[in-house]
Amino acid sequence: MGGKSGAGECAGEWEPHWAVDRWAAEARLVREAEGLGADGLVGVRLGAGRCLAVDTRDARVVQAEGAFPLLPDAATWVPPDRELLRAGLIDGERLHPLVAQALGVRAAQAEASDREPAGRTHLVDCRGARHRLALVDGVLSPLDHEPAEIQRESLLAALGGPPMPCLQVIDDAHRNPASLTGIRERLAHGDFAGAFDVLESLLGPGAHLRDGPLRDVLETALRRRIDHGLYRSGLGQPGPPGTEYRKRRAAVRTHPRQALGR
Template sequence: MSAMPPSAQTVRTWLRHRRFGVPPAVIEAATERRLTGDWRRACTAAYVTPDIDLRAVEREHGREVAAAVEDDLRHLAPDLLRWHEPLHGHHPWPAASRPVPMTRLAGGLGILLVQGPRSGGRRRFQLRFDGGVSPAAELIDRHLWDVRRASGLRALCGPEPVGTEAVCPHTTGRQREAAAAAGIDAAGLAEPRSDFSLASYPLVWSRLVPAARALLDRRGSRAGAVDLGEGWLDLSEQPTVVAGPPPRNAPLLQVSDWQEPLDAELVRHGLIDPDALHPLVHDALLPGRSRSRQRYGPPVPAVVPVRCGGRVHRLAARDGQWHPLDHDPSDLTREEALAALGGPAEGCADVLLSWRTGRRRDAGLPPPVQDLHDELWQRVAYGDTDGVLRLLGDGFPPAADRGGVTLLHALGSLDHPRLLPRLLALGLDVNARTIVGETPLHAAARSPSDGAADLVGALLRAGADPRAVNDRGQRPADLASDPAAVALLRA
């Protein structure tokens, strides 16, 4: 972890996850289902697979264990769990492929979170119930997923109220003073020689000693030393930060155990509108503040200005199409056709061609149009079908991504039964080719999703050509791994 903000790219990653990874529609759907007691559908709404059979738990471990598991699942906010998932620079729990325990019952039983690979921008989450949860295992803190404990997030912040007016010790060079206020002698704290200095971390010093003692208790250690990664903490008398290598066998305390929560950092630095926080996070960090409901996405502007031939022309977005207001449409059509064959294009024609094909020319898309393009494709990357449909419903023209990838090519990461009819109605070409000659059927054939065969069948019924060959001479059937999809493509 580096000083806040560590880099523009890292901050963009944080904000992108907050905006696109857990959008308002996901939070609202998961919350509505949770409040009705339907924890399975709540998980599904937040893209969490609940692989837990309560009847099997009762058969194997008894009614009391099953009741305890069900009680936790009914209070699980899967959208809150996903909101807090580990991101670069902030790891509320280990971002590992091995299961991470969320609860611990007698006999080493517990609910486990299995974290799979990312699909687009979203990491796969699965819940299991199993044994093997050791007494020393660190659990995912309940304030990160249990609605009964969500308000506990505030206790992990610094002593100042969370807000843009608060002073942060790590940005003012006052870490030693903050440590002293918590009863810790940090005179030996190393100067911030790099981004990876403790003096640059957004730390909450009042959490250090309790976190260190909890770590020693979990390890059953009587040692009075804890490794801080850079220096170590001596707990033998007055808690003291000591520079240099720690004593042998001193356990390592993770920075996340005493790091300020990410959302508190974002609010303190004015990087996020508090109204854009998850409702449970907002109420925990800013108690008493009234939260305004967020719009799902930016409105589609009625008119976008484009520099064209030394003038400023206008493009209007209506009914899923760009309408040039300062050109004869037939003239632009001819110019686009010539440009597609390698001829020159500028201004409005260049923008329209880039938008429809994804093949950037000249200076590419002007900022307002590029922002619209990025909004759409970020939602695609996170598998946000509702977000894509809302944009299209607002009259948003469906853009191609770089390399000529269209929304039809991206259906493998979206809910194609809902989206495909809408795209066909907007006139998208079911046999459109990318820069490497691949059609939507090629993309569907290689899709790793469980619904690959269903998507292949839907595209075939829509007129997709199974004989289309890409630049490598491959047909869709050559790329398919799902036997059912192969059978459809070779029928």
Template sequence: MTLARYDADEHGSGCGRAGPVHLVTRTAPAWADAGQRISLALWTASGAGTGGGLHPHPRPNRRYRLDLHRHLWDAGRSEELRIRSGADRFDDSGTVGSRLAALAPPGCAVDRWADEAGILLHAHGSPAGAVLVRAGARRIIAELPPDGEDQSSLRVVERYPPGLLSALPVLPDAATWTLPDLELLRAGAITADQLHPLVAAALEPGYSRAETWCGASAAGQPRWVECRGERHRIGLADGVLTALDHDPAEIRREELLVALTGTPLPCLQAIDRAHRQPDCISGVRERLAHGDVAGALAVVDGLVGPDAALRSGALLDELEAAAQQRITYGLFQAGLSTAARRLPRPPRKPLRSHPRHAASF
């Protein structure tokens, strides 16, 4: 999933005959997405630019203003998400006008529209005015009153000159709808632990994720394993996860037994599970999905050691897939990947102007 299909449109200066140049921020398409990364590119009206040749939506769109919603992608502004999403309000009534609330379809953040319209109009250099809200198939024109009047609510404009409609600022899509994460939290469909740590901390003040280290009591401390009626330790030795209470000769004998399809010691079984399918693999997946590659590798290093060679299994598959996706993303950014170019659709058959009637015999 990407944060936005299109990108923020920064008004640039003219560039001779080529027309205005825009600085756009875009997320990669799903096939080239890696770690929730956002890139910068230049775009001109002629379609020339950097990084947009393979993108399914290369043109900037006024409905997706990532420059006005930095809290959705800038870690340094993530605390603003609570206010901008409306999570700080206990109900959705606010000061929403009855007419506006009746026109808006379900799922709209109508109680935030007045504040978001003010931010949008301020970016356009106007303290008040009309904005266009595209909520699904509906188009709503709402007006923010001047400073001397009540700016806590928008007024619906019943009639507006059609010729001036395209010139109206468009309320960004992120400001039109209620944040999906917030809806799921309010409905009890998910818990904060299932969200990105920064999002969870913004939506639920005081939240802190309980970190676990695959069953270890503390980072760097050995773990205990029931082995042949005794409690043995497995921990890091010389940068590798090792059975600390077995001498090297015994470990070599057990490895030969495993090569002959025998059952290894419980200590060695625990080490093998840590390499192939650890308890914390879901945490590694989350970090990779959130773009925290360094954090994911730190978890793996703390689990099997920084000098260990991972064995085949789910953990190695996840890391290899993440590395391959980063390569795909790099090729996409450089304009060198053509693997996911969309094939042209076959021409559609012309529709009949009237239904075909069956002949009777």
């Protein structure tokens, strides 16, 4: 196919699964990627031997013949996830966060399951009363205990005594938070920023990681990211022969966001 003078504008109704509203913008990207300039015609394959063309100069869809670049199938059709959303057959909470972001959908309910909004107060049953936990100076802290009491109780816990419930909840959040599964899934899909947003909303940006499943998950993600970077650069595994690189932990920072630089 290729544009020719006098190409006729295509009339008729569009099929609902055609992403017509995206064709012109995607067509400009195709032409620019092939060094043809943004203005001109790009073919759109619709199946069953049918093919139209979109004119990027005015976004018209026309009937044309000749040899010009073709729009990728991914840009031709409405994504299945968006069709399901439009039909009401799926909610944003069912989408992976990266898919929801790509479709411009905020999966609020999905995020709520593993993310606490910044500034939200957590309630804890502590010694016969309901106490509050919240972020103070970037760190998850108990609000209903005096600093001297917190220091004393922390020292007792460090010596092997039972921690008071408020400190126990904070310790559990640093070691094995309820949102750990969501954090692990985000890291597995490469959504490092989203994983740390979840983490910071719970523990605060000033939190120091403690030994436990959360730290193990972050260290594993760090090693994989380093290994991938070394592989991409062709450097291979660092260190002299016999170095047990994967078992070393001394170089891992305890600040969660610093542990995996963006």
